Amino acid sequence: MKGPVETNPALEDDDAKLLAAYRRGDADALGRLVEKYKRPLFGFLSRFAANPGEADEWFQETWVRAIEHMNIFRQKNLPGWLFRIAHNLVIDAARRRKPDCSLDAPLPESGEPLADRIPAAALSPADEAAGRDLGRHIEAAAALLPVEQREVFWLRMDAGLPFKEIARIQRCSINTALARMQYALEKLRATLAPAYRELQETGP
Template identity: 35%
Template sequence: MEQIALTEETDKNLMAAHCRGDSDAFGTIVQRYGPGLLGYLKKMSNENGQAEDFFQETFARVHQKASTFRGPRLKPWLYRIATNIAMDGFRKNSRLKFVSLNRQADSDDANPQESGERVLVDGGPGPSEAAQTAETKEQVQRAIADLPDRQRATLVLAYYQRLSYKQVAEVLGCSVGTVKTHMFRALKSLARRLPDVSGGAA
């Protein structure tokens, strides 16, 4: 509780400092919440370029609307903005989708030899295991991507971002009951589609 209270106080102070013109404060906010938010948006959109676009748009809007933040916690407010941007983006985006199958341009891994190949690290899992894991991951990604937008948002916020159902409700602007319904339906869909992972993942 103390930790939460400290975070809330820090969030409020940070936003207040930003509103006063403290540029460091904004950078701190981005650094603090950015990785989690980016991960959320990547799972929501399943396409990195689009996720980064949403990410930038989110913080641009955070900056614009900083003076309207009332606290206490920044995270639900931030995720709410991000979710709205993502939902709007899905509606607007062309359904003729183009994706590059090249390796990500800004990946830190060295030496991608050919398009689409994964780099194998010595001492790691053997080729077949790595390929199997990659295949499974993709199945999971696809299963999540195929969920309706609000179900997907609920799942990612609750499961991956570890928000409580109450916080998810705050982000999505609906009731806890609705959140639970979305979550249940998402899990039901996934139960049909998720591959078997023997031994479980970490």
Template identity: 40%
Template structure:
């Protein structure tokens, strides 16, 4: 069995014209990226729109990409910046679509990739936990929420988070600690045991230590 190609190898192949490599990246990252955006925005429709816009920018910027950082860091930097832009606008205006034809009149790049479908609720308790966690996340200051979601949802190292958000690494870790404290208080106030939150995979976060 051949070894699965890394994100960076797939993007390099896409730069050489391998559309299937981009489709593989899309399948690999679409669901976690959507969850990241949903955690940041608290709005499913906007999260779907910005996920599409993020991948559109990946397509447009792929030719100039150089491997100075992980592909996932580039992906989430774009998504994070779109979230910042979104927060500054009174309403969202869609600016592009992955359904557009590619360069030189090629077919849409993602015609063969099915659209994202959020996973169904597993149980009422799990659903309530997700709702409480989302409300708690949205109640955090934006700078704490983005560090928490980048670290726990996207798995970005603190050093790269600091570069993405424009602070030093110690500040990023400090924001993470404050975010964890705020979330734990919110879960406790809602009568949800922290261990349950850690064990429930559908939340998409680990509630670990900074």
């Protein structure tokens, strides 16, 4: 897991001070806030965007909505608020696009689950030859999870959010968020079994 998003009170105070400074006209304060959360927020958005341009557009939209609506609500947790808006953008985009391609969906030609084909289909021959790149296998396989499971997986594993916060963002119970994570891991384990075996056979 990389760069967990901290939500402790001290950081919230820091965010509040930067927001207040921005409202007083200190443009640098907004820059510092954007810088502070750019890695987890942009990282999350880029996992769902069709291309870097769309991720950039969503990133700006998230911040604009967050700042413009900050006064209306009782927001105490800036990263939680940012990710909630980001979640809405991701879900809206998923609804506009074709239905998600699921790992469980049978392939039209053979009827076998798509998950059975992932390692060969999702990685280039060069990647396959390089082998042992578990991280790339995970990214490729996670891209085919249903959007709710994919969200939980990346919010937890990459953005480092706790399940309590993920449940708030997805407006579900913490048990549902946990179950979505478990479904995601189960599918990833099945998909990644060949990569794991290779890793265990040739690893240190």
